[in-house]
Amino acid sequence: MRLVEYPMQAVAPTVAAILGLPKPASAEARPIRPVVRDLAGVDRVAVLGVDALGLAIRRHWAQQMPFLEGLADHRQATLRAVMPSVTPVNFGCMVTGAGVRRHGAHAFDRDFRCQTLFDLLRAAGKTSAGFGRRGWTGHELLGRFADLSNAGPGENDDDVDAGLAAIVEEARPDFLIVQYGATDEVFHAHGPYSDEAGEAVAAADAWLARRVPALRGQGYGVLVLADHGQHAVVDDDGVTNGNHGTDSDEDCLTPLIWVTPTQ
Ligand SMILES: [Zn+2]
Known part of the structure; x- marks a missing residue:
């Protein structure tokens, strides 16, 4: 199946549009229309x-990810990462709509130099949360700019997920x-096509199979991406x-899958 490709810069404007907020001031793309169409008016976005x-x-390991494959049956597209195709730059892009020249977060200990989704939500009286392991972007960058971050130690992904579950339960x-x-x-x-990688994607699928239905049941529209x-x-x-x-398709193209809440 040929998937429509959108720039990573479109994620932040899309989340803003779903929540009825203006797009971040430095956003370099328009909202992704099919996502906004399906999720418009949803109260919460994860x-x-x-x-x-x-x-x-993802394609190589499709059989290891049955939950994600099932989710993606109807609602999926492709995202193209901004350069360089590294974690803080692209998670930074997801919450600002900007490339690194504008958002400034080359590394997770840098500060954002432009408006973020977290700022927009705060200005609208809404709350935000960013999660990840200690010493990783989700906690150190996103969690630092969001209202809420990890409860608990955050030593590994299970800790992070448990902290997320607790905060969602308490603060929504x-x-x-x-x-x-x-x-x-x-x-x-070990390389992305190693046996170990196959086990890692299966573990990620198990995490999604637990977390996505829980969030949907708590009123969240969910975007799964990389x-x-x-x-x-x-x-x-x-070895x-x-x-x-790099700017290769292998490094830059990532999935985007979206699902509505069940309520
Ligand atoms: Zn890496």
Whole structure:
């Protein structure tokens, strides 16, 4: 199936349009029309980022991700990461609609230099949350600019998910964004097409199969996406690992899947 491609810069304006907010001031793209059409008027939006789950990797491992495949039956498109195709730059893009020259977050310890979705929600009296592991972008960058972040230790993805579940139960933020990290970590160590990578995507699918239905039941429209992909690299010793950051389709094209709440 040929999927329509949108720029990563379109994610933030899309979330804003769903929530009835103006688009962020530095956004460089228009909202994604089919997503806004399907989710318009939904009270809450959750963006679930599976780090490094590029389009080519998702297709390769489709049989390991039955939940995501089922979700994607009708509502899916492709996103193109902004350069460089690395995590803080592209999660930064998701919450600002801007490339790194405008948003400024080259690394997770930098500050955003332009308006974010978090600012827009705050100005409208709404709450936001950003989640990820300690020392990773979801917590250190997104969580720092959002109203709420991890409860608990945040040492691994299970901790992050448990913290997210607790905060959603307690505070029902109007917008949340989370970085699931194990996929990127395992792809770097073993390559995105290794047996270990297959296990990592299966674990990500199990996480989605638990979290997506729960969020839908709590009134969230859900976007599943990735910040970038990865490509396999063979080092001088003949060992395969993985990397990203280039402008290749493997590094830059990622899935976008969206679902409505069940309520
Ligand atoms: Zn990485």
